[in-house]
Amino acid sequence: MTKWVYAFGQGKAEGAGHMRNLLGGKGANLAEMSSLGLPVPPGFTITTEVCNAFYANNHAWPDGLKAQVEEALAAMGKAAGKNFGDPENPLLVSVRSGARASMPGMMDTVLNLGMNMKTVAGLARLSGNPRFAWDSYRRFIQMFSDVVLNVDHGHFEEILDLAKEEKGVSLDTDLDAKDLEGIVAAYLAKVEEESGKPFPQDPFDQLWGAIGAVFGSWMNARAATYRRLHNIPESWGTAVTVQAMVFGNMGEDSATGVAFTRNPSTGEKMLFGEYMLNAQGEDVVAGIRTPQPLTERGRASGAEGAAMEKALPAVFGELVRATGLLESHYRDMQDIEFTVERGRFYMLQTRNGKRSTKSALKIAVDMAAEGLITRDEAIARIDPQSLDQLLHPTLDPTAPRENFTRGLAASPGAASGEVVFDPSEAERLAAAGRDVLLVRIETSPEDIHGMHAARGILTARGGMTSHAAVVARGMGRPCVSGAGALRIDEAAGTMSAGGKAIRAGEIITIDGSTGEVFRGRVPTIDPELSGDFATLMGWADASRKLTVRANAETPEDARVARSFGAEGIGLCRTEHMFFDAARILAVREMIVAENEKGRRAALAKILPMQRSDFIELFRIMAGLPVTIRLLDPPLHEFLPRTDAEIADVAKAAGVTVSRLKTRIDELHEFNPMLGHRGVRLGVTYPEIYEMQARAIFEAAIEADGGNGKPVTPEIMIPLVAMRGELDMMKRRIDQTARAIEKERGKTLTYLVGTMIELPRAALRAGDIAGTAEFFSFGTNDLTQTTYGISRDDSARFLEDYRKAGLIEVDPFVTLDVEGVGELVRIAAERGRAARPGLKLGICGEHGGDPASVRFCAEAGLDYVSCSPYRVPIARLAAAQAAIAGAARDRREDR
């Protein structure tokens, strides 16, 4: 006979913690605690195999189940010293689902099962609290009817409201035992009316009904959707656990509480939590009385009443023993629920405790120091994404705030400042020492100076990878993007959302980690990056294999990147340098020039400025590798848009307004993302790339870093689709290098490589690697072209995709391993086959996303490059990937 039922309790169990597949998470956990000798209320788990048999056999129970359940129930009563259905000493049970993977709230639960008109009296006697007994019965009827009998819970709420109205009270707690007895009678009548049958009084009928309903809830629509979203196969099924109820409200020798084995806010090693005498869990939630601390040391300011260590010393001893045992057994900080019924201590649940990032760091470092876990395990314990909280100022959690609107959490950190709608105005005010917050419908490359000047950026449109979001993350500026409810009336100097208005000059605060926008200034807390953070990052650096570089182009970016541990620059965009107010005029002159000669004249003005940019950058990076991408965006991005601007530019550039407008028209593109940009500019206007190569080489000689040797720049050609493009650019670059070597009498060393950011480049990587000395995967554009999705336009429909369950994560945030990832793997393989040891990196936004970093490690890349503020995240993610990879290798070796 198949074993369908696994019992636990009294310090032993038929199951164990590793049997999640059979017993579900909850059942396995209870079995494990019981085996550890902990006082778990006795119970049993019906296996997931029963669930599958139930569905396979048209909702019929498999042979032998009934007998096994009855046997286990009898043993459970014996262990609890109670009897199921016994009016004198009734055993009440809970019936809960428990799948292999946690599916919180997705399936049904029934509590207090076993109550009827007889046992309610017994419970009243035993507890000395008739109100509690009748209230428990009332709740049981409501829950059972809803879950098992399909009677809408609205009916019961109606009866309850009517009773309160009649009595002239407003709180449930104002009803006494007598009132509740009357309500129970009304409930029972209602159930019979709605379901056509009396409410089952036989506890066994109740039990089988509840077990059937809980198994049945595996297939409800809510659970099915959750499974689809989380890739949980239907075939896993759920287990059902039946467990004795215990009550913390049986008198002054009863209590209920929660305990953390370490402080979840600070990570300090101490028992931390609270309890309440003569109470049930829901009383704590109801907030009628204030819970008391477990220990004197853990007493929060203002908490009253005796600490548990004083009030219930014996039971407290049991708690201490249990928590110690659990922490060393699970080797992690535990979050425990317990109940004391008439002086008897019961463990209800234990799980790894949630904690703040700061606390997580301290706990991981401490536990490694205590020898409880290894350093590798310490590294694996920290969610890299969570570090983001530490690297930016955060809102003081205790400060009051007034919500204004919300958008996407586009770039983390909190910032306050005066609302300014115009980027130039923002620059002016910031120069005068004022804190400004730039608010725009959306940003464009021309707004960079204003974004740089602002403390933070708020936009009404654009997704997580819109221009505003990408640039803000790169600069480390907090940003809330795509605040859909926000209406900006720039002319009137106001913005409004949900009927509230804010004028330019008023202070607002944004939280780029949550997407919230507040009126007024909310105080912030600055980050601290020493101590445990530094220790753990040191361990991570020792473990990881991937190098971590930063995407940086300004001296400030480069300095931040180094302070966060960047080992080079993986992407120095050169176009932002073109937008500088001092240069944009020369850039525009170049664009409107009639011929190569005119362009060369304008480029000659830009050359010394570009050169000095690179000199500074090379000096800051002090010999670390620097990858410079030649001009990428289409030229029209540099041209003015409004009539007034056009008039200004025409005057300054010495051309007529009509000539300038014609040029703007000529350069207009339907799909600029797929237009005349990247290497295509280099093909049409080779003199632009030639000037940039010259600026780089001359800077490499100047910034020799004191050792007399020029630095070794890595020159990167964007948007290559075929080898011929790269060949043509490399020839020009090489010619420029030879010319400069001749002029300066120095030898230059440099690499010429390419972005792999088009599907064709990935497929032709073998060919392209014949010329390219390195590849850098531009996964932003590669995602755009592989999916055929413009990231600037995707916000409006990707949200529909998320709602429809078609995607879980934005592919611009976490790399699409199946599609884009296959192209990365193909390119890596073909590239290295053609050029062994070819250096491979990634410089898209994904370089700072932990899941994507893991993919990069698995794909064999040499480095990832990300925004300066994400460098620590990437370092930690890289360490975790290396540790997981080593573990995988060990498994495969076995």
Place this chain on the structure above:
Amino acid sequence: MTKWVYAFGQGKAEGAGHMRNLLGGKGANLAEMSSLGLPVPPGFTITTEVCNAFYANNHAWPDGLKAQVEEALAAMGKAAGKNFGDPENPLLVSVRSGARASMPGMMDTVLNLGMNMKTVAGLARLSGNPRFAWDSYRRFIQMFSDVVLNVDHGHFEEILDLAKEEKGVSLDTDLDAKDLEGIVAAYLAKVEEESGKPFPQDPFDQLWGAIGAVFGSWMNARAATYRRLHNIPESWGTAVTVQAMVFGNMGEDSATGVAFTRNPSTGEKMLFGEYMLNAQGEDVVAGIRTPQPLTERGRASGAEGAAMEKALPAVFGELVRATGLLESHYRDMQDIEFTVERGRFYMLQTRNGKRSTKSALKIAVDMAAEGLITRDEAIARIDPQSLDQLLHPTLDPTAPRENFTRGLAASPGAASGEVVFDPSEAERLAAAGRDVLLVRIETSPEDIHGMHAARGILTARGGMTSHAAVVARGMGRPCVSGAGALRIDEAAGTMSAGGKAIRAGEIITIDGSTGEVFRGRVPTIDPELSGDFATLMGWADASRKLTVRANAETPEDARVARSFGAEGIGLCRTEHMFFDAARILAVREMIVAENEKGRRAALAKILPMQRSDFIELFRIMAGLPVTIRLLDPPLHEFLPRTDAEIADVAKAAGVTVSRLKTRIDELHEFNPMLGHRGVRLGVTYPEIYEMQARAIFEAAIEADGGNGKPVTPEIMIPLVAMRGELDMMKRRIDQTARAIEKERGKTLTYLVGTMIELPRAALRAGDIAGTAEFFSFGTNDLTQTTYGISRDDSARFLEDYRKAGLIEVDPFVTLDVEGVGELVRIAAERGRAARPGLKLGICGEHGGDPASVRFCAEAGLDYVSCSPYRVPIARLAAAQAAIAGAARDRREDR
């Protein structure tokens, strides 16, 4: 000793026609003719191996070459009855290059080699024509100096001009022997002055100099570029052929001429060509005398003088024998050059003759009937692309014309009409029975009605695959796109190009096959599609394996497609139906609707119209498969643009102008190509696809084609990137089908498939084929995303790419086999692995391009679908691919 030299002449040869690799095309051809017993002037070929040895050994000759050349030269003199360097009876020779593949004009040639102050006198005596002798010498000095001595030919032209000026004449032919003798003296002096050495008088010095120079020209920049563009390896090298010169100007028993074995204009089987007594080839070109016909029958109207069959009957007999021999030897119509020197007949060259498409068809069909070639060979002889000439009206080649401007040959055929700038005006005038030519800066989907009404379309912007070009080809309207010099001033009602202006209402003519635009009406000739065309197409249909469908959505398109032999519709776009004047209002109502209810109300108005479209289409196609693509373009394409239009639409749609403008703003996209379109519309607004599915199914039932069974539509979902999208759409479509089956009491059969037009879809094809019942490769979009190139924006830089030698053909015209093609192969393979027998087709513009059709056949696709007017081209290309495939299979079996 390696054999470096292969002699030919006197009816025998050491080489043969198959030795192209060693002897080059020219050398092998001469050897072949000589072996056939034809009277080729004697000569010898120095092998390509010498070329390689020459470069490998630092421009030194390999051992033994000198002796072999001298020996061959002596034999050659003997055969010619002359002696190299003999003042009395000099042998003059030509020195020419000849590579394995034809590289016309890329390398150097020297003629009349062997002339010096002594032999010039001999030649004067022998020819009785001192002027000819001195002129030959003069030309030799100029050519030799240019090619061998690097003396710029400008010097010689200067001397010649001076001599004419002094004599007061303007033509070279006005100079007599005396004058030319003086010029020769001046030339010789100039050579010595420029090169520092006297002009070589020793014929052997001349010979080795010329051989070295011709080998040297293999590496000149022109040849290197040509090789790169045509993938000719440098290692192939060139051969050099030295051949006795013969002269047709040695008296009235000498002549020169050309002959075709069949009429190259009509294909008629007859000797066709002309000759000139006492003349050299260049005299024919100079046009001083009119050439005479070869036969009386071939006499052109107005040609004077005796036919060769009368004037030189014996030699004519030799010509007839030679041409007959050559045509049956080469099994193709030959284009022959011959010379008669003092009654002796010489064959100089034979090659397959160029011919008109009409002639090519007749020759192929006739030769197959004669048993000279097989039907497969006949099919292979026709360039599918050339059929395009036959399918459209063409300009009468004899009609006078006035050029106005030119653009790209975007859609073939010629058309004349009044210039109209506004599409609605075009529709109005056309309805009034007038021929109009729509002229636009560029077209958009809103111009469709005007494009349809026009006889032809001319645009100032846009490439071969711009909206105008694609739509025009689909409709079979001639189109010239991207006429860069054209300036349109719509307000003033004029257009201008190159300083010439044309007003609206004036007549112009466009030739969409050449890109030319003419002022006024140029008469055209209508196509004839019976006879040889029909015969050959019948043979092609019997040979091909690929099915050929058409891209068609209007009844007119569908009828044209069937008349051209389409076997179904591979792409019926549904958006063009939305632009119809009667519907656009309801479409716009749907777009501005606030919610699903409003959208459904608008869609209900569109439903009956869509349904009747499909009924008509199904009836025309009479049971042939019809693939219908659900709505693809972003919604903003349907909205108005100008303020006036916006006001009209707002009024009609019952919304405020500001509401409409807001909606237009909301729908604006930065990169519409990568935006909210295709299946993404279906995800956001499922009710749109639901309406379309309903229209299709209801039409399928109505249009049962008389057999009582509904037709089997193929419903195609565009822009799928992941299987989930397709699953969601298929669920809706299936639900709709079930509902209609219930309503109508009929059973529906249909397929649901997808476009594969994104790299991700190609990579995930295995997954997607789990749901898709067919794949149709949308290679337009797949090319855009694989390359990251917007076809609407590509014209401006692809031209630079072509000039730089980076691409040979526009990847939107001929499928990029290496990149896009790999994705097609991957998708085909993975799709069929998941669903054996999965139906695969292509419906991009490439479906009508012969090279791309060949690729589709090789990739194992089931069908291609193209514009109706390209169906015959695809049918023929498919047959050629099948024949080539079968030949490949036979070779591999061996």
